[in-house]
Amino acid sequence: MAFLTDYHCHTNISRDSTAPYYDMVMAEYDAGVRQLCITDHCDTVDWHTLAFYPPCRDVARQELEAYEKYRPLLPADLELRMGMELAELIFHPELTEELSGYPWLDFILGSYHITKEYGDYHEQDYTDPAFCRELLDIYLRDVQQVADLNYFDVMAHIGYIRRYASYQGVDTGLTLAEHGDRIEHLLKTLIRNGKGIEINCSGLRDGCGPFPSEEILRLYRSLGGEIVTIGSDAHRPAVAAKCLDQGQEILKACGFRYITVFTKRKPSFIPI
Ligand SMILES: [Zn+2]
Ligand SMILES: [Zn+2]
Numbered sequence: 670m671a672f673l674t675d676y677h678c679h680t681n682i683s684r685d686s687t688a689p690y691y692d693m694v695m696a697e698y699d700a701g702v703r704q705l706c707i708t709d710h711c712d713t714v715d716w717h718t719l720a721f722y723p724p725c726r727d728v729a730r731q732e733l734e735a736y737e738k739y740r741p742l743l744p745a746d747l748e749l750r751m752g753m754e755l756a757e758l759i760f761h762p763e764l765t766e767e768l769s770g771y772p773w774l775d776f777i778l779g780s781y782h783i784t785k786e787y788g789d790y791h792e793q794d795y796t797d798p799a800f801c802r803e804l805l806d807i808y809l810r811d812v813q814q815v816a817d818l819n820y821f822d823v824m825a826h827i828g829y830i831r832r833y834a835s836y837q838g839v840d841t842g843l844t845l846a847e848h849g850d851r852i853e854h855l856l857k858t859l860i861r862n863g864k865g866i867e868i869n870c871s872g873l874r875d876g877c878g879p880f881p882s883e884e885i886l887r888l889y890r891s892l893g894g895e896i897v898t899i900g901s902d903a904h905r906p907a908v909a910a911k912c913l914d915q916g917q918e919i920l921k922a923c924g925f926r927y928i929t930v931f932t933k934r935k936p937s938f939i940p941i
Contacts (some may be wrong), residue, residue: 672701672704672939673700673701673702673703673704673910673913673914674702674703674704674705674706674762674898674899674913674928674930674939675697675702675705675899675900675901675903675909675910675913675918676705676706676707676708676750676752676776676778676823676867676898676900676930676931677706677708677754677778677825677863677867677869677898677900677901677902677903678693678697678706678707678708678900678901678902678903678909679693679707679708679709679710679754679902679903679904680693680694680709680735682705682707682709682710682731682732682735683709683710683727683754683904684710684712684724685710685904686709686904686905687843687905688904688905688906690701690707690738690867691736691739691742691743692738692904692906693707693903693905693909694707694739694743694747694749695743695906696903696906696907696908696909696910697909698743698744698747698901699851699909700819700907700909700910700911700913702769702912702913703737703746703747703748704747704748704750704930705733705747705748705749705750705877706749706750706751706752706775706776706898706931707735707736707749707750707751707752707754707850708729708753708754708776708900709728709731709732709752709753709776710753710754710756710773710844711725711729711753711754711755711756712724712725712730713725713755713757713758713760713761713764713768714756714760714761714783715756716783716789717788717861718790718928719760719783719785719788720776721760721761721831724810725748725764725768727758727767727769728753729753729768729773729774729848730771732751732752732773732774733751733771733773734755735822736749736751736773736911737775738858746822748930749886750775750776750930750932751773751774751775751776751826752774752775752776752778752808752931753774753776753777753778754777754778754780754825755768755769755777755778755779755780755820755821756780756781756782756783757780757781757782757783757816758779758818759781759811759814759815759818760783760785760822761819764822765818768777768820768838769821771831772933774933774934775931775933776822776823776898776931777820777821777822777823777932777934778821778822778823778824778867778900779815779821779822779823779824779825779864780815780824780826781811781812781816782816782824782865783825784804784807784808784811786807787804787807790804790808790830790833791833793833794837795837795839795841796837796838796839798818801839801841802842804830804841805830805841805842805843805848808830808843809843809848809851810854812824812827812855812875813851813854813855815860816855816858816859816862816864817858819862819864820913821864821889822864822865822896822931822934822936823864823865823866823867823885823897823908823929824859824864824865824866825867825869825897825900826867826869826871826880826881826902827868827881827885828841828843828880828881828882828885829871830843830881831843831872831877831878831880831882832871832872832877832880835876835877843882844882845884845885845886845888846924848921849888852885853888853892856885856888856889856892856894857892859889859894860892860893860894863896864896865894865896865897865929865936866881866886866894866896866897866898867897867898867899868880868881868886868897868898868899868900868916868919869900869902870899870900870901870902870911870912870913870915870916871900871901871903872910872911873912873915873916874908874909874912879916879919883890883919883922883923885934886920886923886925887923887924888920888921889925890925890934895925895927895938896929896936897920897928897929898915898928898929898930898931899913899917899920899928901913909918917941920941921941925941926940927940927941928941
């Protein structure tokens, strides 16, 4: 069985998952994952009111408690890491130090799902081309702000709003042909700050392709980007580790020779 790593995986510590921690970890292990980082949502914003969401302050501690409870019950050859998907921090940059500073965390995904103007990307109408262009414009503006905030290790799922558009039969058009300058600026910012990107394989499950797309992965590589993690973004055991092997093959085809793993926020590299 190939050695797999999964650096994007949720349990019921995330408010959009009901998967018990032990069940989720064992499903990943049974699917061949031998290094797993749990990255539960640390949401700083209420999804509907966009107000501050106080439970975010408890996530890192819940992660530590689950790790300490279940680690002794798990297979010895599973390397387990404690991570977090720290979301929407551009709404509350004053919390950067508090929420990203827990010393036991191995890894932080920096993520972004909600516009200040219109709310969550998954609730938008992508069928109006002008509005779709505006959403992309906001998306690129805000992920650049995330990159500039510098609180995380790897930027999560670049371009993932393509999924919601595709559900409505629309292609968002986040392409280098149309947005190459801004995407290049984003990737250069990440590289300069010592941050990485992930290949998020969740889109491979439903035919949307990886997030980011292959052409963006290739651009990141050609700009000298080396830090890349691989993640299934599974929220339930039935899809644990799905398409990670395909994601690895895509990375190889895009010129990557290593995938990145983290211990206490320090990257190291595994040949693929
Ligand atoms: Zn996310
Ligand atoms: Zn996620």
